[in-house]
Amino acid sequence: MKSFFAAFGKKQWTHEGQKAFWGVIYVLPWLIGFLLFFLLPFVSSFRYSLSSIKANADGMIIQFIGFSNYVEALTVNTSFNRALTESIVNMVVSVPLIVIFSLFIAVLLNQKFFGRALARSVFFLPVILASGVIANLETGSLVQALTEQNAVAGNFVQVLGDSPLERIMLRAGVNESIVLYLTDAVDRINQIVSQSGVQILIFLAGIQTISPQLYEASKVEGATGYEAFWKITFPMVSPLILVNVIFTIIDSFSRNAMTDLIKTTGFANFNFGLASAMAWIYFLAIMIILGITSYLVSRKVFYQD
Amino acid sequence: MILARLLSLEIWKRWLWSLVRFGLIFGMSFVILYPIIQKISTAIKDKQDLYSPIVVWIPQHFTFDNFKKAISIMDYWHTLANTVMLSGMTTILTAVSCGLAGYAFARLKFKGSKLLFAGVVLTILVPPTTILIPIYMNLKNFTLLGIIPLFTGKPVSLLNSYWPFILTSATANSLKAGLYIYIFRQFFRNIPKEVEEAAYIDGAGVGKTFTRIMLPNAIPAIVTVLLFSFVWQWNDSFFTTTYLTASKVMATQLSSLPFNIGKLAEGGGLAMQTDPFYLSMVQDTGILLAILPLVLMYFFVQRYFVESIERTGVVG
Structure with missing residues (x-):
C-alpha cells in the first residue's frame, strides 16, 4: 500500500x-x-x-418544438388528465390511511401476546407479495370473484363497509364527506393492508428504540396506556411519519395508471416526446406534493436532539 | 377491599383488550392470507368443483392437473432457473456496490460527498418512469459514451440480454438502489467511531478496516438489502418487461400469462375449453407457482429478516 x-x-x-x-x-x-x-x-x-422525435432507418431526428408536448398532454390527450388526477387522488387518499394504519399495527405488534412472532411474520408477508406484477394480476381473477359470491368469508369485507354503520354515523350528524372517506377506507382495507408491510417494519423498529424508562416513569406518575401513546410513543416516532409518507409515495410509482399510460404512449405509440412530457408533469406534481407534505409534517415533528 | 376491586377492574380491562387485539390481528391476518389460501384451494380443485355449490374451500375432487398445465404453459422450471439466476446476480452486485457507496458516504468524507449524497436522494425521489425512455434508447444503441463504436463500428443493443441488469446493479443504480445506499449509510453511521479508529491504530488500511471490521458488524443491514433487492427484482415487472421481452423470467412470464393461456385455449393445444373461469383457475395456479419460491424462502429467513430490520437503523 x-x-x-x-x-x-x-x-x-x-x-x-x-x-x-x-x-x-x-x-x-x-x-x-x-x-x-x-x-x-x-x-x-x-x-x-421539449422536442418532437421521429425515428427512421438512420436513427432519430430530434427537433426542438418548445412546450407543445406539454400543451398536448394537458389539453389534447384524452387520458392524461384523468390518469394524473386518478393517481394523485389515489395517493392523497391512501397515504394517510396507510401511515395511520401501519402505526397502529406497529404499536399492536410491539405488545407482548401469545403468537406474536407468528403475527409479525404474517404482517410482513405483503413486503414480499404485494409488489409489481402479482398485485396487477390479482385484481383480474375471476375465480376469486366467483368464490366471493359463494363464500360467506368473501363477503367479510363488504359487511364491514356496509350501510348500517354508515347510516348511524350520518344520522348522528357526522359530516358526510368524513363518513364517505371512512367507508372508502374500509373498502380499501385489502389494498391498505397489503401496501403497509415496510411501513409497519419502519415504525416497529422506531418504537423499539424508545427507552423503556420513559414508559416506566409515566406509569409511576399514573399515565394510562392511551396517554403514554400520545405523550411518548407518538412524539418519539413522529420523525418516521415523514419517512413513511415519502416511502409510501415512491412505492406507489410502480403500480398506477400514470406509469401504464406513459409506457403505452412511449412504447406502443412511439411518441417519445409526449411520453417524456407526461413523465415530467407527473414528476413535478409529485415533487409539489412531497414538498407540501414535508413542510406540513416537519413543522409538527418532534426531534429529540 | 377497594384495592381488590380496582385490581379486578384492571384485570377485566386487560382481558378485554387482549380480546379486541386478538380480533384485530386475526382479522387483518385473514385479509392478508385470504388471497393465498384462496389460490391454494383453487389450484387443487378439479374443474367440476368450480361450479359445485357445496365446494367452497376444500375440493371434492382433488387434482394436480392445474399445476401440470400451469407448469407447461409457463415453462416453469426453465423460468425458475432464469429468475433465480437473474435475481441472485443483481442482488449480489447491488449489495456490493451499494455497500461500498454507503460506507463511503457515511465514513469516508471527501469534498463534495454531501452533494453526491443529495444525488442519491434524487434517485430515490424521481419516478423511474421519468427516465425510462432515455434509458431504453440508450441501451438500444449502447455506445458507452462513444467508446464501443470505435471498436465495432456500430453501437450494440443491450436489450433482451442480462447486461442492463448487470450494468445497473454493478453501478448501484438498479431498482430502488438509492434506498439501499441510504440503508447502508444509516447503518454505518451508527457503528461507533472508536471501533474503526482502533483498527486504524493497529495499522489496518481503509480497505482492510472495511472488509474485516465494518462488514461483519453490518450483517443486519446486509441481510436487509439482500432480501429486499432479491424480492423486488423477482417481482419487478417495470424494468423486466421493458428490457427483456424474449427471455423467460418470472415477471415477464407472469405478465404474459393471461395471453398465453388464452392462446393455448384458442388453439386447443391442451384440449382446453374456452371457459373463462377455468382459464382464470389456471392463471391463479400460475401466480401461486410464481410466488411459491418466495414464500418458501420467507419461511426460512423471516425470523432473521424481522430481527435484522429492527437493528438496521433504517430509522436513523
Missing part, C-alpha cells in the same frame, strides 16, 4: 487525505452509474419532452 502511494510521489499522506482518496474510489462505481443511468437520461428526458 505504501509503495502505491509513493508511486504518486506523495510520501506523507495524512489520514484524512487517505480516507478521502478511498472514499472517492468507493463511490466511483455508483458515480459512473449515476451519470450514465440517471443523470444523462434525466437530462435527455427533459430534452425529449
